[in-house]
Amino acid sequence: MTDTNAHAIAPGVIAPNLTPFEDDLSIARDLYLENARRLLNDGCVALAPFGTTGEALSVSTAERLEMLEHLVANGVDPARLIPGTGLANLPETADLTRRVIEMGCAGAMILPPFYFKGVSDDGLYAYYARLIEWVGRDDLAIYLYHIPQVSGVPLSIDLVRRLKADFPGQIVGIKDSSGDWTNTEALFDIEGLIVYPGSELPLFEALELGAPGCITATANVNTQAIARVVELYRQGETEEARGAFEKVRTLRLTVQDYAPIPAQKRLLAMQTGDGRWSNVRPPLEPLGEATGRELADLLREKVGLDVA
Amino acid sequence: MTDTNAHAIAPGVIAPNLTPFEDDLSIARDLYLENARRLLNDGCVALAPFGTTGEALSVSTAERLEMLEHLVANGVDPARLIPGTGLANLPETADLTRRVIEMGCAGAMILPPFYFKGVSDDGLYAYYARLIEWVGRDDLAIYLYHIPQVSGVPLSIDLVRRLKADFPGQIVGIKDSSGDWTNTEALFDIEGLIVYPGSELPLFEALELGAPGCITATANVNTQAIARVVELYRQGETEEARGAFEKVRTLRLTVQDYAPIPAQKRLLAMQTGDGRWSNVRPPLEPLGEATGRELADLLREKVGLDVA
Numbered sequence: 001m002t003d004t005n006a007h008a009i010a011p012g013v014i015a016p017n018l019t020p021f022e023d024d025l026s027i028a029r030d031l032y033l034e035n036a037r038r039l040l041n042d043g044c045v046a047l048a049p050f051g052t053t054g055e056a057l058s059v060s061t062a063e064r065l066e067m068l069e070h071l072v073a074n075g076v077d078p079a080r081l082i083p084g085t086g087l088a089n090l091p092e093t094a095d096l097t098r099r100v101i102e103m104g105c106a107g108a109m110i111l112p113p114f115y116f117k118g119v120s121d122d123g124l125y126a127y128y129a130r131l132i133e134w135v136g137r138d139d140l141a142i143y144l145y146h147i148p149q150v151s152g153v154p155l156s157i158d159l160v161r162r163l164k165a166d167f168p169g170q171i172v173g174i175k176d177s178s179g180d181w182t183n184t185e186a187l188f189d190i191e192g193l194i195v196y197p198g199s200e201l202p203l204f205e206a207l208e209l210g211a212p213g214c215i216t217a218t219a220n221v222n223t224q225a226i227a228r229v230v231e232l233y234r235q236g237e238t239e240e241a242r243g244a245f246e247k248v249r250t251l252r253l254t255v256q257d258y259a260p261i262p263a264q265k266r267l268l269a270m271q272t273g274d275g276r277w278s279n280v281r282p283p284l285e286p287l288g289e290a291t292g293r294e295l296a297d298l299l300r301e302k303v304g305l306d307v308a
Numbered sequence: 309m310t311d312t313n314a315h316a317i318a319p320g321v322i323a324p325n326l327t328p329f330e331d332d333l334s335i336a337r338d339l340y341l342e343n344a345r346r347l348l349n350d351g352c353v354a355l356a357p358f359g360t361t362g363e364a365l366s367v368s369t370a371e372r373l374e375m376l377e378h379l380v381a382n383g384v385d386p387a388r389l390i391p392g393t394g395l396a397n398l399p400e401t402a403d404l405t406r407r408v409i410e411m412g413c414a415g416a417m418i419l420p421p422f423y424f425k426g427v428s429d430d431g432l433y434a435y436y437a438r439l440i441e442w443v444g445r446d447d448l449a450i451y452l453y454h455i456p457q458v459s460g461v462p463l464s465i466d467l468v469r470r471l472k473a474d475f476p477g478q479i480v481g482i483k484d485s486s487g488d489w490t491n492t493e494a495l496f497d498i499e500g501l502i503v504y505p506g507s508e509l510p511l512f513e514a515l516e517l518g519a520p521g522c523i524t525a526t527a528n529v530n531t532q533a534i535a536r537v538v539e540l541y542r543q544g545e546t547e548e549a550r551g552a553f554e555k556v557r558t559l560r561l562t563v564q565d566y567a568p569i570p571a572q573k574r575l576l577a578m579q580t581g582d583g584r585w586s587n588v589r590p591p592l593e594p595l596g597e598a599t600g601r602e603l604a605d606l607l608r609e610k611v612g613l614d615v616a
Contacts (some may be wrong), residue, residue: 025398025438057396075414088365088396090333090589112591114423115365117458119591127590129334150425152460153591281398282435283420283427283461 008172008194009080009233011212012045013227015219016053016084018265019067027063028276029070035220035268036071040080044219045226047076050084050108050149052177053217053261058281061087061096068103078104082143086111090127094134097142107141107172114151121159128163132170133217140170147177147198154178157186164193174217176214181205200226200248203239207233217260218252221267222305225251247303254298259287266292267299270307316502317388317414317479319520319542320353321535323527324361324392326573327375327602329587335371336584337378342575343528344379348388352527355384356417357393360458361525361569366589369395369404376411376525386412390451394419398435402442405450415449422459429467436471440478448478455485455506462486466493472501483523489513508534508556512549513527515541525568526560529575530613533559555611562606567595574600578615589610 017039019287020031036047049071050064064083072078085097085108097108110131112124132140144163148154155174164171176184177198184202187195188209196215197206203214203226213230225248232241255263262280266287269277278286287295296307323610325347328339344355357379358364358372380386391415393405405416417576418439420432440448452471456462463482472479483505492510495503496517504523505514511522511534521538533556540549563571570588575596577585585596595603604615 052423058398058421060397060399063399089368091368091371113366115360115458116591117460120593123591123593126593130590150423152425273536282438283424283431285431285434286427 008212009082010045012230013043013200013219013223014046014048014082014196014215015044015223016048016051016215016217018220018261018268019050019054019056019059020265020268020277021281022276023279024117025156025279025281026197027059027067028279029067031274032067033070033074033076036076039219039223042074042223044223044233045213046080046082046106047225048082048084048175048215051109051145051175051215051217052147053220053264054084055261055281055284056084058284061092064096065099068100068105071236081105082107082109084109084111084145086114086145088113088115090130094131097131097140098135098137099115101135101137101140106206109143109175110144111147111151112153112155114153117152119153121156121162124155124159125155125162128171129166132167138169141172142167142170143172143194143196144174145173145177146183149178157183157190160187160193161190164190168192185209199215200229200245200252203229203245204233215297216252217264218248218255221255221264221271222248222251251299251303251305254302255295258291258295259284262287263292263295267296267307270296316520318353318391320538321351321508321521321527321531322354322356322390322504322523323347323352323531324356324359326528326569326576327358327362327364327367327454328573328576328585329589330584331587333587333589336587337375339582339584340375341372341378341384344384347527347531348384350531350540352531353521354388354390354414354435355386356390356392356483356523359417359453359483359523359525360455361528361572362392363569363589364392365395365593366592369400372404373407376408376413380411380549384485387414389413390415390417390418392424392453393538394453396399396421396423398438398442405448406443406445408481409443409445409448415451417451417453417483419453419455419459420461420463422461425460427461429464429470430447432461432463432467433470436479437475440475444476449480450475450478451480451502452482453485454482454491457486465491465498468495468501469498472498476500493517508537508553510555511537512541524560525572526556526563528573528577529563530556530559532588559607559613561612562610563603566599566603567592570595571600571603575604575615578604 020028173194299305328336481502607613
């Protein structure tokens with residue numbers, strides 16, 4: 001059996017870091033780097049750049065590579081990066097994936113091809129099999145990305161099991177952002193697979209089944225608190241961890257009631273005083289200032305988060 | 309009012325031409341050109357390369373451009389091409405669109421950004437508005453592409469009306485592949501908009517409301533018959549057109565019962581004797597030979613189509 005842990009990053013919280021835009025909608029390079037550094041300094045063990053939260057599919061392949069190179073050129077360790085590289089087509093996904101692996105990234109998080117809907121498990125299997133062949137690198141480490149409510153294309157438990165069994169060295173893990181705990185739980189039965197829930201809500205259930213942590217959007221605005229819960233848990237301070245989790249959970253549920261990407265960007269705009277943070281690329285719409293203040297007030301009241 | 313008909317192509321049938329692949333899944337350049345020529349010779353007034361039927365989202369941007377250049381370099385008139393250029397992100401969609409317009413194409417068929425679901429009309433409006441700005445060409449002619457059952461992102465009647473009103477010169481037409489006649493019918497009320505149904509099934513209803521024809525996948529295997537129906541109708545031979553339409557309709561309904569893209573590719577493989585035609589890119593799966601023979605038998609029996 002292949003030792004998949006060779007690829008694994010340290011246990012803890014991984015942030016799918018947000019992608020900040022200038023007012024002309026080009027990527028704000030300075031904020032992109034600043035935010036990545038802050039997240040890693042504040043307790044994230046790694047970043048998952050260009051996930052759904054990072055508006056990955058709203059940025060070009062060239063922009064993804066440029067920003068990853070910008071991070072690495074400025075001292076961010078690529079071994080702490082698991083960038084999203086899943087596009088709808090094979091050749092571009094293979095090229096981008098090869099590039100991030102060559103860059104030294106810990107792995108690549110790869111959506112299923114998401115244009116055609118209702119495709120078969122065999123068709124999706126063929127896609128990933130061909131992808132592994134086309135990338136053509138032994139050090140390829142794939143984290144599958146299951147987020148059917150957005151992608152429209154689920155990765156069934158059977159398919160994940162087949163892929164892990166047939167490509168034990170390349171299929172390293174999965175991020176399950178379905179929010180469906182029954183699905184996440186079933187993934188833990190697949191031997192050798194690293195399972196990250198895509199939210200901190202089922203954190204304890206996941207940690208108890210062997211998850212190294214979680215990959216969660218709210219790490220962008222609540223980094224230290226989520227990281228502390230995982231740390232306490234791992235130190236055996238279960239009760240304290242559960243106590244600290246209450247506010248983490250409340251913040252998550254409160255933010256979830258708003259459009260989560262624009263809401264977190266608005267919160268960062270308020271926290272940093274840099275209005276560029278509120279920009280999103282269409283088809284998303286920015287969260288208005290008044291709504292942002294309403295959310296900030298709620299968070300102050302409920303969990304004592306001090307925004308602005 | 310801007311004269312949008314300046315952009316329009318001749319009335320008739322437009323084929324979203326299939327994309328043939330070699331056994332290694334690269335595009336079969338010779339077949340791509342051959343098929344385009346055949347379709348134009350057999351009565352299609354234009355082609356819509358890289359639509360859903362052309363497995364557009366399964367090919368890279370570079371491949372799209374290469375194939376379009378290959379067609380034009382070999383004598384295909386770009387004024388008879390309306391290529392699909394809609395990707396999920398703005399910068400790549402703007403670049404590709406600009407390139408096909410520079411090439412002299414009649415227009416570009418543009419999907420809404422299709423990764424995020426449940427986005428607002430305002431968000432989609434902002435996407436197209438920004439796209440028009442980023443393409444930055446007065447001769448830009450956009451055909452909107454409404455295929456919600458695949459893209460997961462509908463273009464509402466209100467949104468289309470707003471876009472046409474605010475960008476009368478750039479928003480030229482729409483292909484409605486929803487299969488929902490109520491929706492197609494409502495689009496005809498939008499002043500100056502060219503409406504193509506994405507199938508030959510509602511051909512007469514659409515022609516009567518002023519459609520110049522239809523853009524239909526089955527034109528790949530039933531070109532002459534569909535073209536003849538439109539021609540007869542336009543010559544005022546309504547009764548004969550309706551008579552000829554019966555077999556066209558039956559063929560469409562028969563093929564629709566199979567996976568349409570693999571099924572048509574298999575039929576072409578049988579018709580031409582070139583097995584490469586049966587290849588599809590994952591996540592689609594090829595139609596098996598036996599199933600292909602079954603479909604061919606059905607078509608021979610029902611409409612007298614002689615396949616192989």
